[in-house]
Amino acid sequence: MTDAPRPEARAPRGFVDRRARDVAAERRILADVCAVYERYGFEALDTGALEYADALGKFLPDADRPNEGVFALQDDDEQWMALRYDLTAPLARFVAQHWESLPKPFRRYATGTVWRNEKPGPGRFREFTQCDADTVGSARPEADAEIIAMAAEGFAAAGLPAGAYSLKINSRKLLNGLMTRAGVTVEGQKLAVLRAVDKLDRLGPDGVRLLLGEGRLDESGAFTKGAGLAAAAAEAVLSFTAAGGGSRAEVLSRLADVVGGSAEGDEGLADLAAIDMALTRMGVGEDLAMIEPSVVRGLEYYTGAVYEAELNLSMTDDAGQPVRFGSVGGGGRYDDLVARFTGQPVPATGFSFGVSRLAAALRAAGRETAARARGPVVVIAFDQAHMGEYFAAAAELRAAGIAAEVYLGSSGMRPQMKYADRRLSPAAVILGGDEIAAGLVTIKDLDLGRQLSSGVTDNAAWRAERPGQVQAPRAQLVAAVRAIVEAGA
């Protein structure tokens, strides 16, 4: 060894390691959600993890700093590339690139890892998995309704019980109509109003009122500058956000009183009415998908309907503190994204599942189906001279569809049993010299032993008893192991 400083064994912040149990849970969610997407007639599309930065560029938070928000690197030819931060921007690029040859409307789904170079927080990572479905090339509100219905079905397929989640729908056009109504014309002020409206569920009407006016001082001591609206304008905004609750038709009727009459407001109302009709005919209930005027979503590219999925589960963390899960999915209509490449306006709408967050939510809610990852049957490496016997036994088990492995360490029998225990193995196969000479095999049922061990206090007795241990003719290895594995499954 040299004197070079040893590296610290740690994952970069915001990146998590997942073990078998979590991997299995996420895979299952992905498979179930993708099956729903395919049933709705969406085709799979996979694109690379890197895109040229200019293909992502316009909607970065700050176009002057290409490394902010995304992980970027420079290629040999000095072009900037960046890891994708979502699956929508790559879709827009793909559609623009292959527009001539695609069936239109183009319906595609995609799953994959995305990366965001920002400060991680509770339930917020710099690398996570998304699962998207989008329809490109249809301006019909029914395209939005279909996406919403499919999202609702996707959550059910992932294992969320009815009532545990809801989809909240709004329209950017309504929000724009609201701006007209409240007399907000300056662009910066519009953004401030939208951000304030978006916080209704967390801060309540009073907190939003402060943000619409001068600003708000939060409990950490940080001050958020407000939108600077006059009192009357602020109340108009608040009456808009208060219009939620009840059936979709009821909310629409209330909203018509606030934003009806402005061109954009009327357009938004018509869109949402069409979505409501389609949802109703597809059997999506009022308690599952509702119109919620305070939903805003991101500020950059949405142009029409927006949707957000929220969890209604209440849960606590290890310390007993209530856990707040952010949205577990969302989407909306983005009619200008493809036009960046082609100059031609192409309407599009889509939804994205936050798979990692959904898996965490299911785990916290105790609804995880892949409760634990069982280990393989362990063939004990008893004697160097008989290694061939062990590999032959493992091969027989594998051929019969039973996960099996030969212990590959050099420890004695006791550590090997500990190893099998820790792997949650269903059984250990013991082929010592005695067994081989007698044409037998000893099989230890580890699940049964785990149960019996709780009643034993004396180690000598525990060892003498050899709980859960059976002998069988060597020729019946597979049948005997199968009986034990299936009993424990």
Next chain:
RNA sequence: GCCGCCUUAGCUCAGUUGGUUAGAGCGCUAGAUUGUGGAUCUAGAGGUCCUCGGUUCGAGCCCGAGAGGUGGUACCA
């Protein structure tokens, strides 16, 4: 980005007014038990006391700066 708190073994943490070789519990590796998981006992491995600078005869401890972590907040395509 802004505000607060924190940083000593793999984990959770002690560490006296600044004093010699920095500790505990858990975990890990093994032995007791020559072929058996739990419990018990025993032994062992494991440390740039976050980093740099300063004060001091002497710093894990005091001072300054920085880094990292964490919790809010901002932002969240």
